[in-house]
Amino acid sequence: MSDITQPSGVRRREFLKILGVTGAGAAATGCGPSEAGRLIPYLVSPDQTVPGVSTYFATTCRECAAACGVIAETRDGRAIKLEGNPEHPLNRGALCARGQAALQGLYNPDRYNGPRVRRDGQLVETTWEEAIQLFRQRIDEARSSGRGGDAVFLNRHETGSFPFFLDQWLSTMGLAPHLAIDPSMDHAVIAANREAYGVAWPSLSFADARLIVSIGADFLDGWGASVPQQLDFAEARAKMAGAPRLVYVGARRSLTGLNADEWIPVRSGSELVVANALLAAVRGGGRADLSTAASAADVPVETLQRLGTELASARPSLVVSGVRTVDAREVARVVNAINQASGNVGRTIRPAMPISAFEGAAMSADTSAAIERMRAGRVPLLMLRGVNPVFTMPKSAQVAEALARVPFKVAFTSYPDETAELCDLVLPDHHPLESWGDAQAMPNVVSLQQPAMDPVFRTRATADVLLEVAAGPPAAGGPAPPTYRSWLINRFPGGGAAFATALARGITSGSTARVTPRAPAPADATAVPAPVEGDGDFIFVIYPSAVLGLDGANKPWLQELPDPVSKICWQSWIEMHPETAARLDIQPGDVIEVQGTGGTVRAPAYLYPGIRRDTVAMAFGRGHTAYGRFAKDVGANPLDALSPGFDRAGMAAWSGSRVRVRRVGEYTQLVTTEGSARQHGRGIGRALAVTELGGAAAASGEEHAADVAPQGTGEGGAAAAVGQQPGAHGGGHALPGDASHEPLPGLRAPIAADAEGALRNPRTNEVGMYDPEHPTGMAKRRWAMTVDLARCTGCSACVTACYAENNIPTVGAAYQSGHTQGLPRTAGANILRSREMAWIRLERYWEGDEASPDFETRFVPMLCQHCGNAPCEPVCPVFATYHSPDGLNVQVYNRCVGTRYCSNNCPYKVRYFNWFGYGETDRPQYAWPEPLNWQLNPDVTVRGKGVMEKCTFCVQRIREAENRARSEGRDVEPDEFTVACAQACPSRAIVFGDAADERWAVARQLHDERAYHVFEELNTFTAVVYLKKVTHPAPAQLASAPAGG
């Protein structure tokens, strides 16, 4: 495709020749990827494809098992952006960072470009016919030797029809049923839920709870179905005065812990005792329980007592557990008992509305058993699809050695991961965005999956391959083997027509399988903790990286997205409390070695105040030894230190073992985007206690919640606005110390006054810089944004959404580090020099005393504030940045000469410079090696080196909406469209719109008493208005709670 980018001077005659030749070729062979032509991808365009106009396909996200609905935007036959499907019951229009990054899985340059077979020890390319023939032959051999029942198929756990299809196929072929594995799932909770409620995962209603207690469950980021949970939690927090308090109990503050109002740092491994004590408290038990628990957990007994009292009195409450110790299932059982005793079942826990994603997954112990059978040489044939046990199981489990004992291994994996590289045959699967399928989102909701585009590589859908294998060798001229699509349609109630109708929405009611709720069994609440493994001074906590998941490491967007907690990217790190580090004389970045029961792991130290002094923690997700250029040799795998262990439900126990820690004597600079972790009293992220809220806002919380309901439904927003008067929300409320409070973003700015005609000369009728009556009507608008810090959880989905929408280059890959002078050529070198390009970044500030567990966290999404009086504008010598009449601070890349003065003068530091040719194909720093560049948004310029860039408020979306409205002869409807970050935000914290028009949600939000501008004292008149975070102090502390902010 590099031809496109080079104006190589094709003359008209040559063009016609090319058109003729490639057109004929395309017509003869169909639209395979290899024919994707010269000028636009499709010379013979499929129906619906109009050059320059997007086509949208509703499909399903398969990045995790939850199966959120996505809408894939395709342009000229290529998927360029994923958005949440607003009609999908799970994600309701939101999409997390991993979901956004599915595109980089689709276009990953390291994908297998076709089937591979092992010859002379090497995986070499082959044809599909040969590969399928070989596969068929091996299956026949296994069957004829009578060992078909011993074959193992490890499939990545998913819901929908495919598992049934697969088992059907396996039984047809005389092979054993498959194992659906997903090591990131909380199997302990699933097991306990089955006992208590008969379903794997009841839906959790955070909004209805008065108190939420999370025992190690990072429900905002990674645990369970995080997008729906986050949506729900944000709704809960938006209730302001009626919002639940969140207490986090765990050895390490996860992202959920940082969002909690209180952190109780119990020792890892003591969660069971604590949960038992809380159960006793809820049931009216004695104090003895509490003191034992307090000493085991190493927390003050008063804290537990207060929590117990609070839990007993707050009805309904919601208690969740997500520990990964050997006691995980017991903790989950006790937690279920607490919920039952508190009467939460049916109110905040709804077994009647389960989330189906968690049904049917096999335990890690089952996988382990299969691996042991391989080691014993009893498995004749191994098939893997989307799973990578060599990476996701501890090194000490010696999975690779066990695999070596299997005579023939087939990988249906699209990526060269550790396991696939060991296989004998690779039959690369389509990416979910290239293939048909379905998923069970909820018991009565099927989420449909359809290809958004033609395959990028010479891959084939595994289901189709299996059908072809089952059909036997193709007879010459015989009918083509059935496809999985036809199989799905046959199964679909109503057949093809109904299927096509349903596809348009992406969801349909119904079920792909009948899940029979089992009768709840009584929980055993008296279990005692299992003995702790290992010896050493520290307890090791391993948690799945929320950003990367199990397999996100090969996607540069995710590698470059700083961890929401540590803010480290392109690197692994070991979390350690600053006091512990001082005791051991460890500085940030000193490489430390953790010696566990199964081996050692090394990584630089990150000093984290949100971890217990006797605990070290590490995220799982990096440390690949294969898996492509973005993942290989980046970071370390914490499982290297573990010996394989399981809890009583068979989930791999990652945390709670004792380890030794020592300083190695090496130093690695931390690849962090954090400058100072403290605000230094500068009022960037402000907060106030719920008790300080004025009556009006406390009461109108619900109303605001309605304002920020999923956008894109213009009519609804307009209808809600009827009857609303400006200032009706108590805009006159002044907070203490906030005398000048008058948050009209940009409206007070001199430029805005000009656009409103203030500079008009009444005699000559000359206007100022902007004509308020200009036919475009631009001067009437004032684009603005509110960011509700009470909703924002810091999950960073907005960041990745922005990367996807605005063609922001990633700069941290190892291959991009070569010319970053003075630094090692490892991944992240450019970020060591703060050259990340995130137009929107999540700042994470500590507030209060970090030495005590009561420190608070403020997350602030920081983006260009589109100041009405922008400091960047007057200093640009060439007018490359200027103000548009509708309030945008515009950057003209073509005009920029790169003096970088604008960035120096920006108080918010939201301007980013192209230090290298990240957008130039012939430079070693090129950010989108083919075919990653297929994802680039054609509406947004790819910036060359030497120019400044920054958030544009998605100006391409603004103009598109305006143009669409104009062509339809109407005005832009209120909330008709929104920007990429706001659209993705799973907390609905970001609201974008026209502040000059009271019908827009954003205009109403500005009157909130919590509204403030960052650095208002600089007279920048920002168009981004933040709404203060609301903290919920413990009831006992209410009387003496200090003012926030």
Place this chain on the structure above:
Amino acid sequence: MAVAARPVEEMPRPNIPSANIQLPAVRSYQQVNDEIIATLTPTVAWFIGLGIAITALLIGIGTWIYQIYMGLGVAGYNPPVMWGVYIITFVFWVGIGHAGTLISAILYLFRAGFRTTIYRCAEAMTVFAVMTAGLFPILHLGRPWKFFWLIPYPHWRFIWPNFKSPLVWDVFAILTYLTVSTTFLYVGLVPDIAALRDREVNPIRKRIYSILSLGWRNSDREWRHFTRAYLFLAAFSTPLVLSVHSVVSFDFAMALVPGWHATIFPPYFVAGAIFSGIGMVFTIIIPLRRWFGLRHYVTINHLDAAAKLCLFTSLVVGLAYLTEFWVAWYSGNKVEQEYFMNRVFGQWWWAAWIMLTCNMILPLTLFSQRLRRNTTWLFILSLFINLGMWFERFVIVVPSLSHEFEPWQWTTYAPTWVDWSILMGSFGWFSMWFLLFIKQFPVIAIAEVKEIVPPRLRTHAATTDINVSGQHVDYSPETPGEHE
């Protein structure tokens, strides 16, 4: 018959204003011509020096080509420290370019005689320093090939530069200054070029000198016009000395950045510029007068007087430093206060203390006459001043940007070999021009020196001299009181 010189009981105090301009060892116009024009003959050492300068320049050019191809990322920029060595060096060279005009124009108007023998050197230094400085705003651009967009030129789309931007003011200030200082240098050179022309035997060089001397015939009329023109140019250049560096300081003072946004910047920058320029004059003239055997022209009295000017500007600069701290405290602006704490006692303490030591503390030694007249110390001190003034700009540019309003974006900064190579290349560029200059044109103004050569004494003048008190003393080519 000869009157025996009376024994000198006591060395006359040399530090007398009327004495410090005199050249007791220069005894005739012929001698002036002979001795100064003799310095124009190239030597082996000069070729070696030129070779080193050109090598440094070529390394710098090669590095720049690499930087243009790869992008500015090869330099040590660490956002939000978006300006680094290049802007520091730009301000450094502009500052150096100030001493020349100060010495040739302002001191001329003030009739400060000690300027006579050093001004040509300082003026040449000015022109070359401004030529060097002018490269850096282009060098530091992200897209240097578009530099002309900063210049208002007729364009069919009527796109003009943004006249609100201090960077555009810079363009005007620097170009004006370069034009005026070059003109000034050239006009002052005309009678000297005529003298060279008259002595030159090489026909090609003679031809060039003939053209450059504009047909100067040493007539009274020419001299009358010449002196009026020179006076006019001096008066014309004088405000530029103040305005150019004020404009350069606006690059910083007009910004919001804590540590930049200060009204003291224009006078502070002007004083610093003159200070650094005098430092560079010492660095150049002290070795030069020694190598060229011109110590009886650039006498220690001249250097002593220049050292006093240096001391004075150092005190002004020091006062500016202290005022900055005081204002930061007095303003009650927390951002400003934290920035200054970080600058002096935090992250950048070493840079700040290099600056304070070199620019504020070490020049205090110039209160000692003995040290003022010690050329070795003056030379060493001048190196410290050069270093200190480079670090002054470092301290202004880098710590401010690395510690701004937004704590999340606080960073650090470390230049890479690319920055250093280009810095070195700038010294090569400057030295190349200067070395070429001193072998083509007299480094001491022949015509002006002749104006202060003492009246020729009668017969015994070859052996005795008259000191400033009117006493006859033994002839000595050395000015008394110089230490090494």
